[in-house]
Amino acid sequence: MDIDWAALGQVFGVSLVATIALVGVFTLGIVGASSGRTQSAHGGGASVLARTGSYACFALCAAAVAYGIYIITAP
Template identity: 75%
Template structure:
């Protein structure tokens, strides 16, 4: 049994980058959802950005599940 170390390293690298990127997008969603303006109201643009970040995360999870199931 031979192990293709180059392919294994490539999978590791892509997985690491994708994980860090997804966690970063989710963090932006959390920060955007908790944003407050100077007068104490919620920032509409920040809230929309937060929902968009959550949609990207949900899409990535759905793609992962689809890839595993296919």
């Protein structure tokens, strides 16, 4: 049995970068959702922008998860 260490390293690197990116985007969504609540008492367009950005971050996370499930289940 022969292990292709270069391919294993590539898979590890891509998985690490994708994980860090997905967690970062989800964190931005949480921060945007929570900052929209604190600014809503003060009014203004900042809370709308923060809420829209957090929805976009959550949609990106959902799309990434759906793509991963598609890749796993594709024939």
